[in-house]
Amino acid sequence: xxxxxxxxxxxxxxxxxxxxxxxxxxxxxxxxxxxxxxxxxxxxxxxxxxxxxxxxxxxxxxxxxxxxxxxxxxxxxxxxxxxxxxxxxxxxxxxxxxxxxxxxxxxxxxxxxxxxxxxxxxxxxxxxxxxxxxxxxxxxxxxxxxxxxxxxxxxxxxxxxxxxxxxxxxxxxxxxxxxxxxxxxxxxxxxxxxxxxxxxxxxxxxxxxxxxxxxxxxxxxxxxxxxxxxxxxxxxxxxxxxxxxxxxxxxxxxxxxxxxxxxxxxxxxxxxxxxxxxxxxxxxxxxxxxxxxxxxxxxxxxxxxx
Numbered sequence: 001x002x003x004x005x006x007x008x009x010x011x012x013x014x015x016x017x018x019x020x021x022x023x024x025x026x027x028x029x030x031x032x033x034x035x036x037x038x039x040x041x042x043x044x045x046x047x048x049x050x051x052x053x054x055x056x057x058x059x060x061x062x063x064x065x066x067x068x069x070x071x072x073x074x075x076x077x078x079x080x081x082x083x084x085x086x087x088x089x090x091x092x093x094x095x096x097x098x099x100x101x102x103x104x105x106x107x108x109x110x111x112x113x114x115x116x117x118x119x120x121x122x123x124x125x126x127x128x129x130x131x132x133x134x135x136x137x138x139x140x141x142x143x144x145x146x147x148x149x150x151x152x153x154x155x156x157x158x159x160x161x162x163x164x165x166x167x168x169x170x171x172x173x174x175x176x177x178x179x180x181x182x183x184x185x186x187x188x189x190x191x192x193x194x195x196x197x198x199x200x201x202x203x204x205x206x207x208x209x210x211x212x213x214x215x216x217x218x219x220x221x222x223x224x225x226x227x228x229x230x231x232x233x234x235x236x237x238x239x240x241x242x243x244x245x246x247x248x249x250x251x252x253x254x255x256x257x258x259x260x261x262x263x264x265x266x267x268x269x270x271x272x273x274x275x276x277x278x279x280x281x282x283x284x285x286x287x288x289x290x291x292x293x294x295x296x297x298x299x300x301x302x303x304x305x306x
Contacts, residue, residue, distance in 0.1 A: 001185040002026070003081040006100065007051075008033040008071075013170045014086040015050035017107060020174035021084070022058055027181055030080055031061040033071055035089050068092045072099060082184065084177065085139065094141040102184060104139040107173045109166070110202070111135060111151055113194040116144035117202035121162050121169065124202075125227040128219075131155055132165065134173040136180045138191050147191030149184075152176045161229040205232060212236035214260035218250035218277035233285075238262065238270070239304070246291050247283035254278075267295035 007018055007029050014034075022029060032055040040047035048056075055062045065071040068090035077083060077099035085092065085106040097104040110120035112135040117123075124132045133153035140146040152172050156165060183189040210232045212221055225234045225248050235244045237260065248269075255263065255273035263271040269280040285291045297304075 002028055003102075003181060003185050004079075005029050005181075006031050006033065006077055006080050006083045007086075008083060008088040008092075009051045009086040010035045010049045010089045011087050012050045013109070013166055013173075014088070015054045016170035017084075017086045017174045017177060018051060018054055020171075021177065024178055026178065027185070029060060031063060031076070033063050033065065033088065036064045036066060068096060072096060075099065082181075084181075086173070091143070092139065097139045097141070105149065105180070105184075106137045106139050106144070106146070107177055108135045108137055108144055109133075109169045109173065111153060112137060112144060112148055113196065113199035115200055115202040118204040120202040121165050122202070122205055122227040123200075125156060125160060125162060125165065126223050128223055129156055132169070134169055134176050136176055145194060145196070147193045149189055149191055150176050150180045159226070161226045163230045207232055210234050212245065214272060215275040218274040218279040221274060221279050222248055222250045236260075236272075238272070242287055243281075244285035244291075245281055245283075246285060248279050248281045251278050251280050265294070265298070267298060269294050 005027055009018060034049045034051040037046040037048050052062060080100045082102045083100050083104040085104055110124060111133045115123050131153055133151055135148050136150040137148055138146045154168055154172055210228050212234050225245050228234045229246055233244045235242055255278050257273040259273055259275050261273040263273055263278060269282050272279045272281060281294060283291060283293055284297060
């Protein structure tokens with residue numbers, strides 16, 4: 001049986017899943033929902049979402065409602081089998097979720113019930129998790145609380161950033177979704193309720209969190225830097241100037257200096273004393289400048305750290 005689908009998503013992660021769904025051709029995507037165009041860049045010009053760009057490229061029927069409650073004024077979803085939601089960015093009301101014949105499903109980038117909420121990829125890296133994955137969830141009125149239809153896991157490497165992990169999870173999610181849709185079409189899938197006792201919450205990342213506190217352990221700071229790459233990018237004060245920190249590593253050295261003290265600066269990196277250990281900065285971005293390696297920065301300002 002070929003399912004008639006609606007798709008709701010916004011960022012590149014969702015576009016990757018939608019592209020795989022369209023290329024497979026096993027089920028029919030009747031319409032696409034994505035968020036309205038948002039201002040972006042220095043000129044603050046309106047920018048379409050990656051999902052919108054793909055939908056227009058493939059000639060799909062596209063809707064950009066201002067609110068989730070207003071996304072289906074003509075009750076078109078009642079004529080479809082299923083709504084697939086991937087990082088849409090809006091919390092859908094129960095009335096919308098229930099309209100398709102089989103309801104709505106969501107691809108969530110964690111192994112639920114761990115890391116429900118807005119930032120599961122970042123929080124998994126920040127917490128030092130060694131494994132994450134994707135969950136296909138039957139949506140209900142709660143926030144990522146619905147029963148799980150399928151899961152697939154993948155390791156978190158010691159150097160993974162959120163960007164690295166998101167790319168892998170997008171492909172994993174697309175594969176998992178394809179298998180789940182086939183099982184749903186055949187009526188051969190059994191939802192498994194989540195164990196709420198095991199739940200944790202992935203709070204939305206705030207700009208204030210991105211400011212590095214050098215009194216924290218070096219290992220924690222390294223994970224924060226990886227978690228916040230590519231957004232919002234961690235930053236810290238060095239010699240009275242603010243630098244965005246794109247890449248760093250905790251190295252096996254002890255330090256008796258005050259946190260934030262620069263111990264050494266070479267082409268290998270800038271070694272900063274922390275509350276526990278030393279953090280070596282590898283890739284930085286001075287205010288108003290491009291991202292660069294420490295070696296490139298030293299070439300341009302050889303006396304800055306003297």
